[in-house]
Amino acid sequence: MASVKLTNVKKVYDKKVVAVSDFNLEIADKEFVVFVGPSGCGKSTTLRMIAGLEEITDGTIEIDGVIVNDLQPKDRNIAMVFQNYALYPHMTVYDNIAFSLRIKKLPEDEIYNRVTHAAEVLGISEYLLRKPRALSGGQRQRVAIGRAMVRDSKVFLMDEPLSNLDAKLRNQMRAEIILLREQLDTTFVYVTHDQTEAMTLGDRIVIMKDGYVQQIGTPEEVFERPENLFVAEFIGAPKMNIMKTQLLYENGKYYVTPFDSKIEVDGETGELLKEKGYGSREVILGVRPEHIVLSENDAQNTISGTVMVNEMMGSELHLHIKTADDTKIIARTPTVNLCREERLQLKSGHPVHLTFPGKVMYFFDPETEKNLIY
């Protein structure tokens, strides 16, 4: 249980390649922070710097108020779960979990108690005498978590722990990590490239790109108020539809004009635009797929297109729609709103009309790509 503080942390490889720049973050005691971003964005490097596996080029990392820059990993009192589990192949599950405790020279009965307790919590008691080779991916991951659990460490680091599991198991383990977190009641730093994991697990999310932090915030904040275009596109699946368009200010009302339509920006969004005092200007308009509404008939506020692909997801349809000028728009439509006949109609080549609700639009500056409203 500890707080972690990163101040101006920087990592440069071989004096050339900058992996992380200017990383500032304060992680409170018992907080669950997720680093998320595309591959190569520096999230794992940052985690490994906290662990002490990578040297820190510049800046400081503090754990519980102590600067740990020059401490070896073993002196930082952290636990880490690796993507490829990193279980010792020649040891049984029991010995794997007990390894760190034996290094600490704890008495054997104490070790026995801790290992069996962890195994019980994780549901791997019956496998304790097996070698990792004889376990499935999910079981191996549990052993890896068990190895980290028994150590009573201050900070729990996880480096893409679920990436090697299949989709179903990943969902299951995700739920278990949430439970585990409640039981352990310690500070977590979790790295993933999967925005769903980030959204569901994190108290706060750190979104990174090319070594720079793009935004730090709660899942609600990064979803509803993305600071820039990158965050807006990265968070949310399928990703947000982006189009360059004109924002018009006429008679005290705002309109956007994508694909020769004219849609009024109303509600909260319109008021926020007014507060900021924007006139007519070029903007990048962002609309989330789930906000797109299919409409029966052609009108001034609708956009016409044809369905290219219809992905049936069960509870909803993902429609890939091509507009007149070949731009692709993705719309998510809940299946409950459509009767069976309508659903069957929406196949490739079928013409549709759609509109964007004005109250849930995102606006970005075409040059800086910053969010214009927040």
Added chain:
Amino acid sequence: MKKKKTQLPELPPKAKQHMGMKARNAISNTLIHILLIVITIIWLVPFVCIILQSFRCESSYMVGYVIPKEWGFDNYIALFDTDFPKWYINTFITAVITALLQTVIVLCMSYTLSRFRFKGRKLLMRFMLILGMFPGMLTMIILYRVLKDIGMTEANAVPGLILVYIASSGMGYYVSKGFFDTIPKSLDEAARIDGATRLQILTKVILPLAKPIVIYTILTAFMAPWGDFVFARYVSMNVSSGMNVAVGLFSWLNKDMIDGRYTMFCAAGVLVALPVALLFIFLQKYYVEGVTGGAVKG
């Protein structure tokens, strides 16, 4: 780019083709086996002859036949009245100590080169590669001089030889470094986070996983001093108590002595070959794994 159309040859019916393959395989397998058997016989003949000669009791000089008329252990027993036991002990001590120390040095060196990134690492590896290309004989004169000055020649040849054998052992890191490279680094990292020191990582995580390569290293480190002749002869300088088996037995190979000791020579040869042969028979499995393990990830 023009695409050339290649005409496919007409294929015979499937069943026929299958039969043809089977027959062809059988023929080539038989041929290969015959060839291998012939080679094995050619190889084994000298060894069998030496073993048979070592049990011959009726005469001690070279004869024109192979199978002894009188069998017995006389030759082996007679060896104990010569300097042979002393040579054998000399060789054994040299080989065992060299094997132990050299293995430790080679494994530490390989682990370091495989896991640590330090300044001059590449340069060091290249330097050792080039150094290894020079024949070791070049250094013999100067090494002899040094050993003589510190009193490690003639009767004291054993410590001198051990010193020389292990001095350059760090250079034999190639195979084991290659093997260590195939062990995922995340195991080291996990162990480091678990609180292990580098030495603990090496002994508790890496070495148990690299068992074949450890055995390979011990074997090769044992073999070199066991069979060394040139340098051992130079350092012992005709003093019998400083000789190893190869040098000692060679001293029997002259006109005056060989007639009386030919069968004893054969018996000594068998005794020298015995430990190495036994080691290989028991550790062969690991040896093959160790030699090939570096290249192909197991």
